[in-house]
Amino acid sequence: MDPRRRPSIRRLVTAHCVLAALLPVLALLLLTLSDWLSHGSGQAPHLASPAAYLAWLLRERWPWLLAPILCAAIVLLLGLRLRRQIDRALRRLQEDLSSLVERQASAPLPRPEFSELEAISQPVNQLAASRATLAHDLEHLTQQLVDVQTHAILGQLAVGIAHDLNNPLATILGLASIIQTSDPDPVTRRDIEVIRRQAELSGQIVRSLLSFARRQKDTREWVSINELVRQTLELVAYEARVNRIRCETDLAPDLPLTWGEASPLQQVLFNLITNAIQAMAAHGRGNLRIETCWSPPGPAGMPGRITVRVIDDGPGIAEDVLPRLFEPYFTTRASSGGLGLGLSIASEIVRRHNGQIWAENNPSGGACFSFQLPVARQPEKGSGDTPRERYHRVLLADGDPQRQSQIAQILRRHGCSLTLAGDGLQARSRLDAGQFDLVVCQLDLGRLDGRELYAWARIHRPELAGRFVFVVDGDTTTEAEAFLHTTRAWVLAPPFHEEALLAALNQALYPPSTGSGADRLL
Numbered sequence: 092m093d094p095r096r097r098p099s100i101r102r103l104v105t106a107h108c109v110l111a112a113l114l115p116v117l118a119l120l121l122l123t124l125s126d127w128l129s130h131g132s133g134q135a136p137h138l139a140s141p142a143a144y145l146a147w148l149l150r151e152r153w154p155w156l157l158a159p160i161l162c163a164a165i166v167l168l169l170g171l172r173l174r175r176q177i178d179r180a181l182r183r184l185q186e187d188l189s190s191l192v193e194r195q196a197s198a199p200l201p202r203p204e205f206s207e208l209e210a211i212s213q214p215v216n217q218l219a220a221s222r223a224t225l226a227h228d229l230e231h232l233t234q235q236l237v238d239v240q241t242h243a244i245l246g247q248l249a250v251g252i253a254h255d256l257n258n259p260l261a262t263i264l265g266l267a268s269i270i271q272t273s274d275p276d277p278v279t280r281r282d283i284e285v286i287r288r289q290a291e292l293s294g295q296i297v298r299s300l301l302s303f304a305r306r307q308k309d310t311r312e313w314v315s316i317n318e319l320v321r322q323t324l325e326l327v328a329y330e331a332r333v334n335r336i337r338c339e340t341d342l343a344p345d346l347p348l349t350w351g352e353a354s355p356l357q358q359v360l361f362n363l364i365t366n367a368i369q370a371m372a373a374h375g376r377g378n379l380r381i382e383t384c385w386s387p388p389g390p391a392g393m394p395g396r397i398t399v400r401v402i403d404d405g406p407g408i409a410e411d412v413l414p415r416l417f418e419p420y421f422t423t424r425a426s427s428g429g430l431g432l433g434l435s436i437a438s439e440i441v442r443r444h445n446g447q448i449w450a451e452n453n454p455s456g457g458a459c460f461s462f463q464l465p466v467a468r469q470p471e472k473g474s475g476d477t478p479r480e481r482y483h484r485v486l487l488a489d490g491d492p493q494r495q496s497q498i499a500q501i502l503r504r505h506g507c508s509l510t511l512a513g514d515g516l517q518a519r520s521r522l523d524a525g526q527f528d529l530v531v532c533q534l535d536l537g538r539l540d541g542r543e544l545y546a547w548a549r550i551h552r553p554e555l556a557g558r559f560v561f562v563v564d565g566d567t568t569t570e571a572e573a574f575l576h577t578t579r580a581w582v583l584a585p586p587f588h589e590e591a592l593l594a595a596l597n598q599a600l601y602p603p604s605t606g607s608g609a610d611r612l613l
């Protein structure tokens with residue numbers, strides 16, 4: 092629409108002023124005309140004609156004429172003044188609004204001249220204030236996005252480095268074994284043993300890191316929460332050590348597997364554990380305890396639940412912080428790079444698994460973060476198997492990190508909960524501390540070989556005596572063959588396929604004589 096045809100305050104005011112000014116003049120004209128007509132023409136010389144009458148009026152009655160003309164002039168002047176005032180107020184408001192838009196300013200507009208215009212300026216001020224808050228939030232979010240991207244890049248770099256570390260570690264381990272077999276003097280042997288153990292530990296950390304990274308894209312599977320706790324503790328072991336934090340676990344040996352996303356669940360543990368370490372690091376020392384426990388299904392179809400508790404003896408959580416902990420971007424560590432995302436992501440992951448997460452302060456000091464997961468059945472199978480029935484606890488003792496990781500991958504895929512050991516002594520202490528259904532063990536294991544481990548197990552863990560699968564390297568000696576023959580243990584000779592591994596494991600777990608085998612790994 093043409094702007095000139097749209098109503099304008101300016102034109103309206105002008106039109107009304109002119110009309111108002113014309114009214115007294117019009118009234119005068121009407122009065123004069125009726126006066127002249129009522130007296131009739133020709134009776135007096137000044138009524139002889141309208142011109143004579145007008146001349147007479149101007150001469151004799153000029154105050155009469157002056158009053159309405161003065162009125163009209165005053166109305167016109169007042170109208171013009173009013174128009175100027177409205178003009179000025181509107182122009183000022185327009186300028187203030189334009190500068191607000193151009194400068195993206197957030198300061199409120201100056202008070203307008205007319206109270207009615209406040210109806211415009213007030214919402215504009217509110218808008219400007221909320222825009223200022225939005226701009227501040229946007230800046231904050233952009234900064235956080237940059238931080239998240241930096242973390243993601245660092246994560247990728249870490250994975251790349253971890254990957255590249257595998258080769259040098261394999262070389263170190265290989266050379267260490269060669270030197271050990273060359274019968275060195277006792278001091279060198281001890282030093283080489285230290286090198287080997289450290290390299291194995293590094294290998295384990297690298298594997299945990301890589302499996303954490305690789306699982307990012309995977310979907311649901313049977314997950315051992317105890318195994319995830321162990322792997323996560325390996326990942327944070329360095330941070331805990333440099334901050335003088337003692338880590339201990341109390342993991343329920345009968346904890347069933349749960350059907351879930353392994354990597355996100357590990358992320359939950361990782362966030363809770365690193366938070367606890369950071370909280371205690373401020374004190375220069377601390378104790379971290381991770382507990383898992385299992386509540387079996389209750390009456391009325393209540394599913395069984397796994398509860399995980401991450402307990403620290405740090406400063407605890409302030410009362411006013413407790414209700415906000417799981418809010419996105421809530422952090423009390425902004426100065427040290429905290430993003431306030433860890434707990435909100437953790438709660439989202441737990442929620443996705445139909446679980447719950449909560450935090451509380453320990454009566455004795457420090458914080459306790461707990462989460463609970465219902466143990467759901469694998470949806471597509473519906474076979475009636477509860478997860479626990481399909482779950483096998485396997486001790487995997489192998490001094491060859493590459494082979495150990497290969498076997499571990501296969502077993503995890505088939506729902507086993509794994510405990511790893513790099514040599515015989517480690518394996519013995521793990522056997523001593525935990526409950527297992529099966530032992531997969533390298534025959535020529537370092538520090539305490541497979542035969543010695545088996546002999547120990549026969550005395551201290553007799554139920555496992557028939558549940559050993561030995562992995563033999565290359566040619567076996569007659570003595571080794573005699574041992575394998577008398578024990579009737581299951582044997583795997585590399586290179587072997589997944590099927591061969593699973594077949595050996597199934598035979599050890601369900602020897603044909605038992606007739607059982609419903610929970611076979613295959």
Ligand code: ADP
Binds near residue numbers: 430
């Ligand atoms: P961020 O660690 O980046 O601050 P989080 O979401 O992981 O973000 O944690 C949010 C806040 O919860 C932290 O800033 C901290 O104040 C508090 N918090 C988390 N874990 C602990 C803990 N173990 N002890 C005390 N406070 C904690």
